[in-house]
Amino acid sequence: MVTTKLPDGPKHPRWLQLIQWIADPLNCLNAYSRRYGDMFTLKLTSFEPFVFLSHPQAIQEIFTADPKQFDSGRTNGIARPLVGDHSLLLLDGNIHSSRRRLIMPPFHGERMHSYSQIICESAKLVASQWTVGKPIEARAAMQEITLEVILHAVFGLRQGERYQQIKPLLGAMLNMMDSPLSSSLLFFKFLQQDLGDWSPWGKMRQRKQHIYDLLQAEINERRSNELSGNDVLSLMMSARDENGQPMTDAELLDELMTLLIAGHETTATALSWAFYWIHKLPQVRQKLLDELDSLGDNPEPMAISRLPYLSAVCSETLRIYPVLPLTFARVTNSPFKIMGHEFEANTMLAPCIYLTHHREDLYPEPEKFKPERFIERQFTPYEYLPFGGGNRRCIGFALALLEMKLVLATILSNYQLALADTKPVKAQRRGLTIAPANGVRMVLL
Ligand code: HEM
Numbered sequence: 001m002v003t004t005k006l007p008d009g010p011k012h013p014r015w016l017q018l019i020q021w022i023a024d025p026l027n028c029l030n031a032y033s034r035r036y037g038d039m040f041t042l043k044l045t046s047f048e049p050f051v052f053l054s055h056p057q058a059i060q061e062i063f064t065a066d067p068k069q070f071d072s073g074r075t076n077g078i079a080r081p082l083v084g085d086h087s088l089l090l091l092d093g094n095i096h097s098s099r100r101r102l103i104m105p106p107f108h109g110e111r112m113h114s115y116s117q118i119i120c121e122s123a124k125l126v127a128s129q130w131t132v133g134k135p136i137e138a139r140a141a142m143q144e145i146t147l148e149v150i151l152h153a154v155f156g157l158r159q160g161e162r163y164q165q166i167k168p169l170l171g172a173m174l175n176m177m178d179s180p181l182s183s184s185l186l187f188f189k190f191l192q193q194d195l196g197d198w199s200p201w202g203k204m205r206q207r208k209q210h211i212y213d214l215l216q217a218e219i220n221e222r223r224s225n226e227l228s229g230n231d232v233l234s235l236m237m238s239a240r241d242e243n244g245q246p247m248t249d250a251e252l253l254d255e256l257m258t259l260l261i262a263g264h265e266t267t268a269t270a271l272s273w274a275f276y277w278i279h280k281l282p283q284v285r286q287k288l289l290d291e292l293d294s295l296g297d298n299p300e301p302m303a304i305s306r307l308p309y310l311s312a313v314c315s316e317t318l319r320i321y322p323v324l325p326l327t328f329a330r331v332t333n334s335p336f337k338i339m340g341h342e343f344e345a346n347t348m349l350a351p352c353i354y355l356t357h358h359r360e361d362l363y364p365e366p367e368k369f370k371p372e373r374f375i376e377r378q379f380t381p382y383e384y385l386p387f388g389g390g391n392r393r394c395i396g397f398a399l400a401l402l403e404m405k406l407v408l409a410t411i412l413s414n415y416q417l418a419l420a421d422t423k424p425v426k427a428q429r430r431g432l433t434i435a436p437a438n439g440v441r442m443v444l445l
Contacts, residue, residue: 006041006343007039007041007051007341008036009040009041009042009043009049010032010035014043017042017043017044018044021042021044023429025325025434026325026354026434029325029355033054033352038053038054038055038058039051039052039053039058039339040052048331048346048347048348049347049348050329050349050350051343051347051350052326052350052352052355053338053349053350053351053352054351054352054355054356054359055339055356056356056362056380056382056383057339057382058338058351059351059356059382059385059389060382061337061338061339062330062338062349062351062390063351063381063389063390064390065336067097067390067391068093069332069333069334069336070331070332070333070336070349071092071093071330071331071333072092072328072329072331072392073090073092074090074331075328075329075330075331075348076089076090076328077090078432081204081205082173082208083257083258083261084250084254084257084258085250085254086248086250086251086253086255087255087257087258088100088103088255088395089258089262089328097391098241099255100391100395102235102236102239103232103236103259103395104395105235106230106232106235107395107396107398107399108398111230112399112402113301115152115399115402115403116301116302116402117301118148118149119145119301119403119406119407119410120301120410122144122145122149123145123406123407123410123411124410126141126144126145127410127411127414130415130444131444132444132445133443133444135420135441135442135443136441136442136443137438137439137440137441137442138271138272138275138276138436138440138441138442139268139269139436139439140171142267142268142269142271142272142275142407143171143265143268144167145268145407146264146265146267146268146271146403147167147170147171147264147268149399150259150260150263150264151163151167151260152231153263153399154231154256154259154263155218155231155232155233156230156231156234162214162218165210165214166214166215166260169207169211169214170211170261170264173204173207173208173211174261174265174431208257211257212253215253215256215257216249216253218233219233219237219253222234223237232256232259233252233256236255236256259396262394263399265431265433266323266324266396266400267396267399267403267404269430269433269434269436270314270318270323270400270404271403271404271407271408272435272440273435274313274317274404275408276425276436276440277317277320277369278313278408278412279418279419279442280369280419280424281369284313284371287309288309288310288412289412289413291307291308292304292307292310292409292412295307301406304406304409305401305402305405307405307409308375309371309375310405310408311374311401311405312371312372312373312374313408314404314405314408315371315374316369316370316373316374317369317404318386319357319374319384320357320366321354321427321434322353322354322357322385322386323386323433323434324353324386324432324433324434325353325354325434326350326351326352326353327350327351327353327385327388327389327392328388328392329348329349329350330348330349330350331346331347331348331349332344332345332346332347353385353386354434356382356383356384356385357384357385357386359383362379387400415444416444417442417443417444417445418442418443418445419441419442421438421441425437425440
C-alpha cells in the first residue's frame with residue numbers, strides 16, 4: 001500500500017527537537033531510531049520537517065535517482081554565512097553539475113600523486129615541533145597539515161605571506177564553533193547579529209572579510225601578471241560559460257572559501273579520530289606498525305595508500321563517527337516513492353550516514369572499533385557512505401583518504417605517541433560536524 005503521510009517521529013515542540021539536535025545529535029539519532037525505526041521525521045524549527053532515512057535500500061533509491069529529482073543546494077542555507085551565496089554547496093541543477101566538473105579534476109586521478117610529497121612533508125614539519133612530554137592536541141595539529149595541503153591544491157605551489165595570514169584566520173573562524181553552544185550561531189538567525197568586534201557574529205564576519213580580502217588580492221595579482229597553473233584557482237579563472245563569460249570575482253571567492261573550509265576541517269577531524277582509536281587500542285597500533293614495516297625503508301606513498309589494514313583502519317574511523325552525521329538533505333522536486341512510501345514534492349529527505357553505519361545487521365557490535373570488518377567483507381555504497389553519494393558525492397574523498405593514510409603512516413613510523421587521558425573521548429558537535437570533544441590530547445613519548 002502506498003502512503004503519503006510523513007513517517008512517524010517525536011511529538012514534542014519543534015524548538016525542543018532543534019535544541020536536542022544541536023546539543024546532542026548522536027544520542028538524539030540513536031534514541032529516535034530505536035523508537036521509530038529506519039524512517040522517522042524530525043521537525044527542526046525554521047526548517048521543513050526532515051525525514052531521516054537509514055535503510056540501505058532507501059539510500060540506494062535516493063542516490064541512483066535522476067539528479068533532477070532532488071535539489072540540495074537550496075536546503076544548505078545554513079552554510080551560507082560561512083561560504084557565501086555562490087558556493088557549490090548552495091547550487092543546484094545545471095550550474096551545480098558544470099561547476100562540479102570544473103572543480104573536480106585537481107582532486108582525482110594522477111593529480112593525487114603530486115600531493116603525496118606535500119602531505120608527508122607537512123606531517124613531518126608539524127610533528128618536528130612536538131616536545132617530549134608536552135601535551136599535543138591532535139585535532140589542532142592535523143588541521144595545520146590539512147590546511148597546508150588544501151592551500152596547495154587550490155592555489156598551486158605558491159607560498160608566502162598571504163598564505164601565512166589565511167591559515168590562522170581560517171582556524172580562528174572555525175574554532176568559534178568548537179562546541180554545541182557556540183555552534184548554535186549557525187542554527188539561530190537571532191544570534192547572527194553583527195554588533196562589532198566583541199559580538200561572536202561580528203568577529204566571525206570580520207575574519208571572513210579579512211580572508212576574502214586576501215583571496216581577492218591573490219586573484220588580482222594573478223590577473224595582472226597573467227599567472228596560471230594546474231591548480232583549482234587557475235582552472236576557475238580560465239573557465240568560460242556557454243556565453244563565453246568567465247566566473248565573477250564574487251563567484252570565485254565563494255568557491256575558494258568553500259574548498260578551503262570543506263577541504264581541511266573534515267579531514268583533520270577524521271585524522272584526530274584515527275589517532276584516538278589507534279592509541280586507545282594497542283593491538284590496532286601494533287598491527288599497523290607491522291604492516292608499515294613490511295614495506296621496508298622509505299616506502300612509495302602509493303604503496304602506503306594500498307596497504308589493506310591501514311585502509312581498513314581509515315574506513316572504520318569514518319564508519320564509527322562519520323565526520324558528517326547526514327549527507328546534504330535531498331528535497332524532492334516532484335513526488336517520489338521510497339520503499340513503497342510516497343513523498344510529496346518539497347519533502348526534505350536526510351540520508352543518515354551515522355545510523356546506517358550503526359546498523360547491527362551490517363556492522364555487528366557497531367559501537368566497537370573493528371577494522372577487520374572491512375577486510376572480511378565489502379560494503380555497498382548504500383551501506384557505507386562517509387562521503388555521501390549520487391550527484392553530490394564529496395569531491396574531495398580521494399584526497400581525504402590519501403591524506404589520512406599518509407599522515408598516519410608518516411607519524412606512526414617516526415614517533416611514539418600516547419593518549420594523555422585514559423577516559424573515553426566523547427563525540428560532540430563542532431559546527432556541522434561531529435568531532436572529538438577535547439580534540440584528542442596526546443603526548444610524545
Ligand atoms: C574525511 C574527510 C571528508 C568527509 C568525511 C567529507 C564528507 C562529505 C559529505 C558527507 C558530503 C555531502 C555528500 C552528499 O550529500 O551526498 C561532502 C560534500 C562535499 N565535500 Fe567533502 N568530505 C571530506 C573531505 C573533503 C575534502 C578534502 C574536500 C576538498 C575538496 C571536500 C569538498 C567537498 C565539497 C566541495 C562538497 C560539496 C559537493 C557538492 O555539493 O556537489 N570534502 N563531503
